[in-house]
Amino acid sequence: MKIAVDAMGGDNAPQVVVEGIEKARDEWSDLEFVLYGDETKIKEVLQNNKNITIVHTDEEILGTDEPVKAIRSKKNSSMVRAARSVKDGENDAMFSLGNTGALLAAGIFIIGRIKQVDRPALMPTLPVTNSPLGVNMLDVGANAEAKATYLQQWAVMGSIYAQDVKQIKEPRIGLLNNGSEADKGDTLHKEAYELLKNTEEINFIGNVESNDILAGVADVIVTDGFTGNAALKATEGTARIILHELKKALMNNGFFTKMGAAIVAPSLKGIKDTFDTSRAGGAVLLGLKSPVVKAHGAADVDTIFYTVKQIYDMLLNDTVNKANTYFEKMQSDK
Structure with missing residues (x-):
């Protein structure tokens, strides 16, 4: 199971993001993480790259950016690249501490919603x-x-x-x-x-x-x-x-x-x-084709750790496909 991480989102990125990911990686050895962001800044705080891959990006979506415009114009931002990787099947889920509106837009317009939702x-x-x-x-x-x-x-x-x-x-x-x-x-x-x-x-x-x-x-x-x-x-x-x-x-x-x-x-x-x-x-963005979770911009290491646990549980239980199956059955029964 692979999780795409917007490593540049949030008030204390990428340090708190990397520390939280390393803590989660040490807990669940069957998880792999792909961190999207400034490679130099990420490597400065990364202690151990086991099960962690870095994809360098040179753009960031800021909290002041207009959400839809940002995901359309900043195509090489950490958030957009992470969302695109989930859309393309390279990763199974994503999370970010960044701009809430932009993440909603990336989830809807890039990853896509469940057909019946x-x-x-x-x-x-x-x-x-x-x-x-x-x-x-x-x-x-x-x-x-x-x-x-x-x-x-x-x-x-x-x-x-x-x-x-x-x-x-x-x-x-x-x-x-x-x-x-x-x-x-x-x-x-x-x-x-x-x-x-x-x-x-x-x-x-x-x-x-x-x-x-x-x-x-x-x-x-x-x-x-x-x-x-x-x-x-x-x-x-x-x-x-x-x-x-x-x-x-x-x-x-x-x-x-x-x-x-x-x-x-x-x-x-x-x-x-x-x-x-x-x-x-x-906070989970429910109704998308893959798990997408938004953590608070001021989140600490523990919050990130438990956010990964959320995603892990959703992937293990195939939560998204269960919703898909339910709505397909509901549609066919009409």
Whole structure:
């Protein structure tokens, strides 16, 4: 199994990328990695080239670049070359820490989508209060507008992913809505509810409200990309502000407060660990012909390691072809 890596994407590339890849390579000896990027910079931080090949590229897609224009004009960039290698069958999957929009465009226009999937969706894993497995939510930004059939397709793919990668036998699928009752929501959500309720082979549990996203009531939550992105940013921002304000309150209110902070430090670390998403890896672009994963630009070595594990599990379980088979069967049954 070979994974194409955009080694120049992210805030600390290529060092953190190379270190994460070497850690993953040492864990899974049956994986090979092809690193696309500046060969000189990669070699400066590479300790051992076992199972690692470098393909030199002399262009980079920046975070400020317009996504579609960038993948069309910077054909020798590390991201485009990595995506092209997957398209041509040289590698089995790819991941990047780079420009999210550009990676979405590269996935859709270069690697290509599964024939029966109308729109690929971006799916991260969020922490929940009662399980180390977290909750997957899709879409969180690849599609600002959606149809009910898109949400149905995303629910199926999310369910297959949760079974394969997270080893959940019957993943609970929820629909993000403005109420838990079946008749809640606008036309899109009412139509999606009926489709999901009648979709075989998924365990649809009904509507989920935004205040329950992190409560562990579902394993996969489906929504349109506009709503999903807004909910994701609000959730992440709230968690970050609360943790920051809690730390400030404990450290800036005198000696006795600091003493109390020292006493409760182990418990606070547990809260921090709960909201640490590094073990979940990156956000998967579901609906493409091969696994493509986007890790955060500020990702550390551990995040990259677990992102490789995500891809490894998808390749081992043939997750993409399972989705293909399901949609082909669904099409033939119509």
